[in-house]
Amino acid sequence: MEADNPAQIPLVSYLRLGSRPHLIANECTNCGARFFDRRNACAQCGKREFTEVQVENGATLKAFTIVHRAAPGIPAPYVSAIVETEDGTSVRSNVVDCDPDPEVVQLGMRLKLTTYPIGTDDDGTEAIAFGYRPA
């Protein structure tokens, strides 16, 4: 949560808002494996020390699907994707600002992290999600 903007809250804690929104990860200090949640030991090497790192905002589209039959309350169709950031981290995300059309969404396309509001609570706090848009 950003102290300087109490009216906004990130959808997930690994999204950091502010002037340059970005994702953070827990990186294993031994092997460099990255995790968006907490781990007791590294899933790759078993070492137990992690450091918080900033994930690059630029990315490439590795896989996608266009979801027509979505979970209740979710606008459809939308583009679900696995992207690989410029520093080699896989991220699950939606592709936004892009027609949900297989002729438009292209494997390998260049993307960039963006944020957008998804709702406001009764206190007026806005939830902010991240997505990747065509670069």
Add this chain to the structure above:
Amino acid sequence: MAPTEHSKAPESTPGPSAGRISDDSVWILGTNMTRFGRYPDKDAVDLAAEASMAALDDGSVTIHDMDVLAAGSLFNASNGMGQRIQKQIGQTGIPVFNVTNACATGATALRAVYLSIRAGEADMGLAVGVEQMGKMGLLGAAGAKKEKKVFEPSGRYGAVTGIDGYIGTEGMPGVFAQAGMEYANDCDGVGFEQFARVAYKNHLHSTLNPLAQYRKEFTMEEIMASPTMSYPNTLLMCCPTGDGAAAAVLISGQRLKGMPTEVRRRAVKISASVLTSDPYTESSQVQPDVNTLTRNAAAKAYETAGVAPEDLDLVELHDCFATAELIHYDNLGLCERGGAGDFIDSGAPFRDGTTPVNVSGGLISKGHPIGATGVANVYEVTTHLRGEAEDRQIPDAKVGLAHVIGLGSACGIHILEKAAV
């Protein structure tokens, strides 16, 4: 484990080839499955008991011959399914394992019995898989939580609301669509049409299987034009929910030797029983990796059985979605690396092709009552190896492979061989 009065294992009538059965081998003695479908007038215990009784009858044994029972179920697992089955078919006090392991649940139950026999704790055991799903709808798509009045971070990701649909999809058609599209990204000649052809094949195959939930042929055009669930998976490229059960009686080689020739002749050898989970891969932290653990399981299964992919006369693999089947051609080594598109286009996995895949109709058309699936595909392969598959029989089938994968992930592979007795 002394034979009871119910045992039909007379030691006095060994067949002429009993000596070819090694003591520490494990065999399928009897097996059965219900037709998959919807059974609103039965419950999961009824279905499991029906398949269990029929499998015992098929092996000419009774529950009183069993030393162990493993019951696999995903959605019906928390209430002592194994013990409830015993109350239907015979409470003999044997150890019961209630098993759940996502879509690999049935295979894991089978393997629990296999391990008990290999460990010397059992001579015979019953594995049953069952599920009653009704019309559950789309799995994995839990939906956004009921909107809170105040956004508060919770859970491992500090999410303020449900993330499915905001951070990609958690729906099964979409998760497997992405796995297929990742393969399409890496390999030439793989696209919507190749995925659709998988569904075309399995619907076609199912018309010959009286146990299949659906038995209707569809054209490529119908498949491609059916409603998109998660591109490229259309409705006709997705398995249905359903109800059903499957069971198998396993027996040690040592004990099989003492069985009557006519019983022994129908026994099918389990040449490999393998279970893997997903090892660390970078991308599997954010999406299930259904490939690596399948490749690992396949390598171990082939090595254990001394069988190569080209030796397989039929394969039942986990086609929960058309995109999944295509990538498993590659993962199971049925085609050249990267060659799954050419493999389906060449007709190889059709029932008259070089490596028939999912001649039962597969999960897409036979159905996928989750806990039952990993036993039902062993039933299918066994039935072909016995030469008892009637209209859908693959001629002269001697070796077959059954594969399941559950997200999370778990992969079970069993390689089965026709009895040489």
